[in-house]
Amino acid sequence: MCGIAGLIHRGKSSNVGSELQGMLQALKHRGEDSTGYALYGDTDGKNFIMRFKVGENVGEGSSSVMEDVSVYDERKKIVDETLAEMGAKIVKEERTLPYSLRYEIDYDTKDLLDFSQRIESIPGVEILSMGKSLEVIKDLGNAKMVCDRYSLDKVVGTHAIGHARMATESGVDIKSAHPFWGYPFSDVSVVHNGQLTNYWNNRRVLENKGMRFMSECDSELIAVYIAEKMRHGATLEEGMKESLTGLDGVFTYFVATKDSLGMAKDTMAAKPLVLYESDDLVAMGSEEIAIRSVLPQEIDTYDPFDGEVKVWQI
Amino acid sequence: MANLKTVSKKSKAQSMGMHTEVLTGRTQQKFFNPDEAENFYYFGTYDVDFNKRTELDVKDMTAPEANKEIDNLMSQGYGTIVIKNPQGKHSLGVGILNKLNLIFEGSLGYFGMGSCDGPIVRINGRVGWSCAENLMAGKVVIEKNAGSCFGAAIRGGDLICKGSVGARTGIDMKGGTIIIGGDAGAFTGFMMQRGRIIILGDVGINLGDSMYDGTIFVGGEIGSYGSDAVDSELTPSDQDWLKRKLKVAEIGENFDVSKMKKIVAGKKLWNYDNLEPTEKKGAI
Numbered sequence: 396m397c398g399i400a401g402l403i404h405r406g407k408s409s410n411v412g413s414e415l416q417g418m419l420q421a422l423k424h425r426g427e428d429s430t431g432y433a434l435y436g437d438t439d440g441k442n443f444i445m446r447f448k449v450g451e452n453v454g455e456g457s458s459s460v461m462e463d464v465s466v467y468d469e470r471k472k473i474v475d476e477t478l479a480e481m482g483a484k485i486v487k488e489e490r491t492l493p494y495s496l497r498y499e500i501d502y503d504t505k506d507l508l509d510f511s512q513r514i515e516s517i518p519g520v521e522i523l524s525m526g527k528s529l530e531v532i533k534d535l536g537n538a539k540m541v542c543d544r545y546s547l548d549k550v551v552g553t554h555a556i557g558h559a560r561m562a563t564e565s566g567v568d569i570k571s572a573h574p575f576w577g578y579p580f581s582d583v584s585v586v587h588n589g590q591l592t593n594y595w596n597n598r599r600v601l602e603n604k605g606m607r608f609m610s611e612c613d614s615e616l617i618a619v620y621i622a623e624k625m626r627h628g629a630t631l632e633e634g635m636k637e638s639l640t641g642l643d644g645v646f647t648y649f650v651a652t653k654d655s656l657g658m659a660k661d662t663m664a665a666k667p668l669v670l671y672e673s674d675d676l677v678a679m680g681s682e683e684i685a686i687r688s689v690l691p692q693e694i695d696t697y698d699p700f701d702g703e704v705k706v707w708q709i
Numbered sequence: 710m711a712n713l714k715t716v717s718k719k720s721k722a723q724s725m726g727m728h729t730e731v732l733t734g735r736t737q738q739k740f741f742n743p744d745e746a747e748n749f750y751y752f753g754t755y756d757v758d759f760n761k762r763t764e765l766d767v768k769d770m771t772a773p774e775a776n777k778e779i780d781n782l783m784s785q786g787y788g789t790i791v792i793k794n795p796q797g798k799h800s801l802g803v804g805i806l807n808k809l810n811l812i813f814e815g816s817l818g819y820f821g822m823g824s825c826d827g828p829i830v831r832i833n834g835r836v837g838w839s840c841a842e843n844l845m846a847g848k849v850v851i852e853k854n855a856g857s858c859f860g861a862a863i864r865g866g867d868l869i870c871k872g873s874v875g876a877r878t879g880i881d882m883k884g885g886t887i888i889i890g891g892d893a894g895a896f897t898g899f900m901m902q903r904g905r906i907i908i909l910g911d912v913g914i915n916l917g918d919s920m921y922d923g924t925i926f927v928g929g930e931i932g933s934y935g936s937d938a939v940d941s942e943l944t945p946s947d948q949d950w951l952k953r954k955l956k957v958a959e960i961g962e963n964f965d966v967s968k969m970k971k972i973v974a975g976k977k978l979w980n981y982d983n984l985e986p987t988e989k990k991g992a993i
Contacts, residue, residue, distance in 0.1 A: 662914070664857060664876035664895050667838060683797035683818050683837055691796060693815050696835050697854040698875035701895040701913055 396561050397573075398422030399586045399668075400680035401649045402689065403554035403656040403707050407675065408437050412542070412550030417688035418680055419538035419557045425681060426561025428456065429572035430541045431533030433584035433651055436552040438528050442486050443500045443581070446523040446530050447514070449474070450494035451568050455535040458566035464493050466519070471496065473517050478502075481510060491545055494569075497530070508579040512607070521570060521609050526582030528552070528653050533572040553709045554656050556649045558586040565612040575618035578607060580625060582653035587614035588681055589646030589666045597642070617648050632706045635659045639702055649679070657706035664701035671696045677707050754807040757788035768794035772801055783809060797837070802830065808847075819856075822849050838875070841868050844885060850958075857894065860887045863904065869958045876913065879906045882923065890960045896935065898925045898972075907951065907969075909961045917972050921979060925972040926951060928964060939975040947971060 400418035402411065411434055419430055438444070449470040451459035471490075478485060483502035490496050504510060507525055514522055524531035530550075534541045538559060542548055558573035565571040577583025591597075591613040598608060598616060606619045620641060624634035631650060635657055645665035650657045658679060660668055670679040671686050671694055678686045683696055699705065763782055767775040775792070779802065782790055789810040795801055799818035802811060802825070809828040813821075816834030826845035831852070838856040841849045844863040850871070857875030860868040863885040873891030880899045888907045895913035898906050901923040911929035918935025925938075926947070951966040 662895070664913075667856065669837070669856070682799075683816060683835070684799070687797045693834060695853060696816070697873065698856045698894070700892075701876055 396425050397588045398425035398559040398681040398685070399557070399573075399588045399647065399649060400559075400678075400685045401554070401556035401586070401651070401656055401658070402676065402678040403651075403709060405675050405677070405707070405709055408551050408553050410549070411435070411552045411555040412547040414689045415555040415557045416538050416542040416548060418678070418685040419559050421684045421688045422559045422681055423537045426559050427537035428562040428567045429533060429535045429560045429569065430538045430558065431531065431560070431573045431586070432541070432547055432555060432557045433524070433529060433531050433574040433586070434547065434550050434552055434555045435528045435582070435651065435653060436530060436550050440527045441501075443502055443525060443527060444530055445498045445500055445514075445525050446532065447474070447496055447498070448494050448521055448523060448569055449496065449519060451570070452492075452494065452535045456567050457535055459568045462519075467493050470517060470519050474514060474520060477513055477517065481513065483510070492534075495534070495545075506579070507581055508605075511579045515607070515609070522576065522578070523569075524576045524584065525579075526653065529576075529582040529584055529651075531574050531576055531584055533558075533569055533574065535567065535569070535572075553654075554651060556584060556586050556651050556656065558588075564590065564614075565610060570610045571612040573612075573614055575612075575615045577618045577622040577625075577650070578609075580622050583618070583622060583625075584651050585614070585618035585621070585648060587617050587646055587648040589644060589648070589661070591616055591642055591644040591646060593643040613644075614648075617642065617646070617650075621650060631655060631657055632704060635704045635706070639704070647681070654709050655706055656709075657704065658699065659704045660699050660701060662702040664698075668699055669696050670699055670705075672707075751806060753804070755783040756786070757783055757807065757809055758786050759788035759808075759810055761787045762789040762791070763787045764791045764793060766793040767798065767801070768796065772798050775801055776803060779805070779811075783807065795834070799837070802828075816853070825849075835872070836870075841866075844868060854891070859889075860885070863887070867954075867958065869960060871960055873910065879904070882906075886954060888954065888958050888960060892929065895932065898923065898938070899935070901925075907954065909964055917974070919978060920974045922974050922976075926966075927970045927972065928961075928966075928968070931970065931972075934972070937975045937978045938972050941971045941973040943967070943969060943971045 449467045453459050453461045483500045487499035532545045573586045574584040594613040621634040646661045647666040647668045667681050669683045791812045793814050795815040797816050797818045800820045803823040805828045806826045811830045813832040818837040820839045821836050823842045827847045830849040833852050835853040836855045839858040842861045844866045846865045848867045850869045854872035855870045855874040859874045859878040862881045864883050865885045867886050869888045871890040874893050876894035877899050878893050878897045879887050882901045882904045884904045886905045892910035893908045893912045896915045897912050898917040900919050902921045903923045906925045909928040914932035915935035917938030948966045955961045
C-alpha cells in the first residue's frame with residue numbers, strides 16, 4: 396500500500412511544496428519508508444536543473460550499504476569533470492546532504508539521452524531529475540521529514556506530484572523511491588500506486604530498445620514505458636492510454652510534464668483515487684484526507700472510473 | 710501407532726485416537742431461553758429518544774475519539790446527532806447497533822458507517838471506499854458520490870447514493886438494497902449472493918460477475934456483462950417494487966422504470982443440485 400497525491404494550479408502559481416507536504420503527510424499511514432516530491436517550480440527556464448545523488452541514505456531503516464563520505468566527494472568530482480567535458484557549465488551548486496546535490500546547468504541540448512548516459516556511467520551516480528522546472532526530491536522517511544530536510548515548504552510553482560511509499564517490491568532506498576524521472580525526457584515525472592505484473596517482460600523489451608532502468612522497482616517501468624512512447628512521437632495522453640493495455644496489473648499513476656498533469660487508472664479500478672476538479676485547481680490523492688489538507692471546506696470530489704485517463708494543462 | 714495402511718477403516722480412526730480422546734470442560738455453547746430477560750439484551754445498544762438532538766464537531770478529533778463520543782451521546786439518550794466537519798476522516802460512525810438519526814455535515818473517508826445495524830444516516834457529502842460495509846439494517850443516504858466497494862457484503866437495509874459510485878459496488882452482498890442515482894463502475898454486483906441493486910445511470914464492465922443470486926436493475930448503458938450474469942424479464946411486480954423503492958428513497962421519482970434492464974445469475978457456475986434442501990428453498 397502506497398499513497399500518491401498531486402495538484403495543479405491553473406493560471407497561477409502557489410506554494411506547491413508546502414501544499415504537497417500536507418497532502419503526503421495526511422497519507423503517511425499508507426507508507427513512510429520513503430517520500431518523494433516532483434515539484435514544478437517557477438523558474439526563468441534558461442538553465443537545466445539537475446537533481447542527482449552520489450550515494451544512498453544509509454540511515455532510517457535503509458537497505459543500502461554504508462559508504463565513506465569521501466567516496467561521495469570523489470563521485471562529485473568526476474561528475475564535475477564530465478560536465479566540463481560535455482561543455483555544460485555549472486551556474487549554481489547546492490549540496491543539501493552529503494549524497495544529494497542540485498546543480499543549475501547552462502547546457503544547450505534537446506536530447507538528454509547522451510548527457511544522462513555519460514553522467515550515469517559514473518558508478519554510484521543517479522540523476523533524479525533533469526529539467527527546466529522539474530525537481531525530484533526523494534529520501535527516506537515521511538513527508539514532513541523529507542520536506543524539512545530539503546526545505547521544500549517554500550517552493551513556489553504551478554504543479555506537483557508526490558508519493559508516500561511502503562516498500563514491497565524492492566528495497567528501502569532512494570533509488571527505489573518515487574517519483575521516477577521520465578528518462579531521458581526533460582521535465583517528466585511519474586508516481587504510482589499498485590503492482591505491475593508484466594514488469595520483466597516489458598523491461599526486457601524496453602532495454603533492447605535502449606531505455607535505461609536504475610532500480611528494480613516495478614513503478615519505474617511506467618516512466619520508462621511512457622518515455623519510450625513519447626520518444627516515438629506519442630503525446631503524453633496517447634502514451635498513458637496505451638499503458639492501460641501495455642501494462643498488466645493494478646495501478647493508479649500520475650504523470651507530470653512541465654505544463655501538464657495526468658492520471659490513469661487500470662481497467663480493474665483496483666487502486667484508489669479521489670479527485671477534485673475546479674477551474675483553477677485540480678487536486679487528487681489516494682484518499683480524500685489528502686485533498687482535505689489543502690481544501691478543508693466542503694467540496695465535491697469523485698472517484699475516476701476504471702480505465703480512465705485524464706490530463707490537465709496549467 | 711498402528712500401521713494405517715493395513716488396519717480397517719473403523720480401527721484406523723481408533724488407532725489415531727479419535728475415539729479414545731477424553732474431552733474435559735464445557736463448550737461455550739449457550740442455550741436460548743425466551744423467559745430470561747438477558748436474551749433480549751443486544752450488547753452495545755442504547756434506547757435513544759429521536760427528539761433529543763445534539764451536535765458534535767469532530768474537526769479536531771481522531772476517528773476513535775469521534776466514535777467514542779457518538780457512543781457516549783447515545784448512552785445519554787440522544788437519538789438525533791449531527792456531526793460537523795468530518796473532513797474525510799476514515800471509519801466514522803462504525804458499529805452503531807441501535808436506532809439513531811445520524812447526520813453528517815460533510816464527507817467521510819474509508820469504511821464510514823461500517824458494521825452498523827439499525828441507524829438512519831444522512832451524509833451531506835461524499836463517502837470513500839467500503840461505505841456501510843456489512844450493514845445489517847437501517848438506511849444510509851449519501852447526497853454526493855461514493856468510492857469503490859460501496860455496500861460491500863451488506864446483509865440488509867437500504868443504501869442510497871444520489872451521485873455516482875466506484876467499482877465493485879455491492880460486492881459479496883447478501884441482502885438489502887443498494888440504489889445509485891448516477892453511474893456505477895466496473896464489477897458492480899461482483900459475487901453478490903442475494904439482495905438487489907438499482908442503478909439509474911450507466912454501469913461499467915463485468916456487471917454481476919460471478920453472482921450467485923440476487924437482482925440488478927440498470928437504467929442506463931451496460932459496459933459488459935460479467936461471467937454468468939444474464940438478462941431476465943422485467944415483470945410488472947418488479948416495476949411496482951422499483952417505483953415504490955425509488956419513491957421511498959427520494960431519488961428518481963419520475964424515472965421510467967419500464968425501460969430498465971434486469972440482470973440475474975445464470976447459475977451455470979455453481980452446482981445448485983448439491984444444495985441442502987433448506988438452501989434450495991431459500992434459493993427458489
